[in-house]
Amino acid sequence: MVDALAQLTFAIQGVLGRIAAAHDLSIIQARLLGILRDRRPTINGLAEFLQLDKSSVTGLVDRAQDRGLVKRTASTLDRRSVQVSITASGRELIDRVTVAFEAEIEVLVADLSPAQRTRLSAMASTMAIADARSRGVDIAAARPASANRVPRAGHH
Amino acid sequence: MVDALAQLTFAIQGVLGRIAAAHDLSIIQARLLGILRDRRPTINGLAEFLQLDKSSVTGLVDRAQDRGLVKRTASTLDRRSVQVSITASGRELIDRVTVAFEAEIEVLVADLSPAQRTRLSAMASTMAIADARSRGVDIAAARPASANRVPRAGHH
DNA sequence: TATTGTTATACTCTATAACTATA
DNA sequence: TATAGTTATAGAGTATAACAATA
Numbered sequence: 001m002v003d004a005l006a007q008l009t010f011a012i013q014g015v016l017g018r019i020a021a022a023h024d025l026s027i028i029q030a031r032l033l034g035i036l037r038d039r040r041p042t043i044n045g046l047a048e049f050l051q052l053d054k055s056s057v058t059g060l061v062d063r064a065q066d067r068g069l070v071k072r073t074a075s076t077l078d079r080r081s082v083q084v085s086i087t088a089s090g091r092e093l094i095d096r097v098t099v100a101f102e103a104e105i106e107v108l109v110a111d112l113s114p115a116q117r118t119r120l121s122a123m124a125s126t127m128a129i130a131d132a133r134s135r136g137v138d139i140a141a142a143r144p145a146s147a148n149r150v151p152r153a154g155h156h
Numbered sequence: 157m158v159d160a161l162a163q164l165t166f167a168i169q170g171v172l173g174r175i176a177a178a179h180d181l182s183i184i185q186a187r188l189l190g191i192l193r194d195r196r197p198t199i200n201g202l203a204e205f206l207q208l209d210k211s212s213v214t215g216l217v218d219r220a221q222d223r224g225l226v227k228r229t230a231s232t233l234d235r236r237s238v239q240v241s242i243t244a245s246g247r248e249l250i251d252r253v254t255v256a257f258e259a260e261i262e263v264l265v266a267d268l269s270p271a272q273r274t275r276l277s278a279m280a281s282t283m284a285i286a287d288a289r290s291r292g293v294d295i296a297a298a299r300p301a302s303a304n305r306v307p308r309a310g311h312h
Numbered sequence: 313t314a315t316t317g318t319t320a321t322a323c324t325c326t327a328t329a330a331c332t333a334t335a
Numbered sequence: 336t337a338t339a340g341t342t343a344t345a346g347a348g349t350a351t352a353a354c355a356a357t358a
Contacts (some may be wrong), residue, residue, distance in 0.1 A: 001265070001273060002258045004280035009168045010187070011287035012161060014207055025325065031166070043340060051170060056326050058341060063324075080334045080339040095246045102158045107290055109157070117157060120279050123272055124160035127264045131167035134263055182347070199317060212349050214318060219347075236316040236357045324349080333340070335338070 011108065019100045023093060029069075032060055033094035036070060036086035043082060069093060171260045179253050185225075188216055189250035190225060192242035199238060207291075225249060 013027065020030040028050070035041070035049055043061065047054040061084055064070040069090035072082040086094070109117055159224040169183065176186040186207070191197070191205055199217065217240055221225040225246035228238045242250070265273055 001277040001280075002254075002261050003286065004277045005168060005261060006190075006257075007284035008280040009165050009172070011284045012165045013169065014291075015287065016162070017163075028325070029325070052325090053327055054340065055328080055342080062341095075339095078335075078339075080332095082340075083194075101162075105158050105161060108286050111282050111286055112279060116275070116279055119272070119275060121157040121160045123268060123276050124157075124164040126267050128160065128163035128167045130264050130267055131171065135170075144251070144348090184348070200315090208348090209350055210317065211319080211351080215348070217317095231316095234316080234358075238317075313358095316356085317354100318356105319350075320352085322350090324347105326347080327345090329343085331342070332340085333338100334338100334340100 012105070013057045014102060015104045015108070019097060019104060022100070023097050025093070025097065028060060029064060030094065030097055032064060033069060033086060033090050034098075036084065037091065037094060040073075040083045042075070043084065046084060064090070167264065168261075171264070172257060175253060175260060179249060181249070181253065183214060185220060186250065186253055189225060189242060189246050190218060190254075192240065193247065193250060194241045196229075196241045198231070199240065202240060220246070228264070254293045 007026075016030065017027050020027050023030075031050065032046070035046065039045075041049065043054055045055050046052075046061070047057045050057065050060075052060075061070060061072065065072065069089055070084055070086055072084055073082055075081045109120070111118065172186065173183050176183050179186075181189075188202070191202065191278065195201075197205065199210055199213050202208075202217070203213045206213065206216075208216070217226060217228065221228065224243055226240055226242055229248065230239055231237045231239055265276070
C-alpha cells in the first residue's frame with residue numbers, strides 16, 4: 001500500500017510538473033494560482049495553506065507578481081497586512097493548466113472502471129481530509145461553494 | 157476526481173516531506189535512497205528513474221555522497237560510467253524513514269475499510285503503471301533483485 | 313562521432329534571522 | 336510587546352551549455 005501510494009504520488013507530481021513547466025510554471029506557482037482562484041488570502045494565510053514560511057511566500061508572490069499573475073492589495077482593516085489576489089492573466093493561465101492536467105489525469109485513470117473512479121475519488125477525499133485533520137487544519141471550511149461540511153467544534 | 161487526486165498528492169507529499177525533514181533529508185534525497193535500496197544504477201539510469209537531467213543527478217549524488225549515504229564505483233565495463241550504490245549508513249537511514257512513513261500513511265488510511273484499502277492499493281498501482289507506460293518506461297521490468305531487464309529492442 | 317559524467321552558471325524554492333511598520 | 340510582511344543570506348534543487356574522457 002505504502003509503495004503503491006508513493007508511486008502514484010510521484011507519478012501525479014510528475015504529470016503536474018510537466019504540465020506546469022509546459023506553461024512556464026513550477027508546481028508551487030501553479031498551486032499558488034490554484035489557491036487564489038477563489039480566495040484573497042494574506043501572506044500569512046498563504047503560508048498556512050502552503051505550509052511554508054512567510055518569507056518563502058514573499059518570494060513566491062514576488063515572482064508571480066513580477067510576471068503579472070497576481071497582485072498585492074493593501075488591507076484596509078490592518079495596515080500591516082496585504083491581500084494577494086489573482087489577475088486576469090493569472091486566471092487565464094491557471095485555467096489552461098487545469099484543463100491540461102485534467103486531460104492527463106484522464107489518461108492515468110483510463111484503465112479504471114467508472115465505479116472504480118468514483119471510489120478512488122471518494123477515498124482520495126477521505127484521505128486528504130484525514131491529513132488536514134491530523135495537522136489541525138479544517139480544510140472543509142476553506143472549500144468553495146457548498147461543500148459545507150458538518151460544523152465542527154474547534155481545532156486542536 | 158482531479159481535485160481529489162491533487163489534494164491527496166499534496167497531502168502525501170506533505171507527509172513525506174515532514175518525515176524526510178525529520179531525518180534531515182529532502183524528498184528527492186529520500187527517493188534517491190529508496191531507489192538505491194535494490195539497484196546500482198548509473199548516473200544516467202538515475203536521471204531516467206527520477207526524470208531529471210544528468211547534471212542534476214550529479215549534484216544530488218554529490219551531496220548524498222558527502223554525507224556518506226551513497227558511493228560511486230567505477231564501472232568495469234564502460235570506463236565512462238559509474239555505478240551509484242547505497243552505503244550501510246544510507247540504508248539504515250532510509251529504512252528508518254520508511255518505517256515512519258508507513259506509520260503516517262496508516263493514519264491517512266485509518267478511515268478506510270480493509271476492502272477499500274485493498275482496492276486503493278490496486279488502483280494506485282494501475283495508475284502508476286499507466287503513467288510509466290505513457291512515458292515509455294517499463295516500470296515492471298525495473299523491479300528488485302537482479303531485475304535483469306529482458307533485452308529489449310529499442311527505447312524511444 | 314556519440315555517449316557518460318562533470319563543471320560552470322543561473323534561477324527557483326526554501327528556511328532562519330534581523331528588520332520595519334503597524335497593532 | 337506582539338504581529339504582518341520584507342530583506343539579507345545561505346543552501347538545496349534544477350536546467351542549459353560547454354567540456355573531458357571514453358566508446
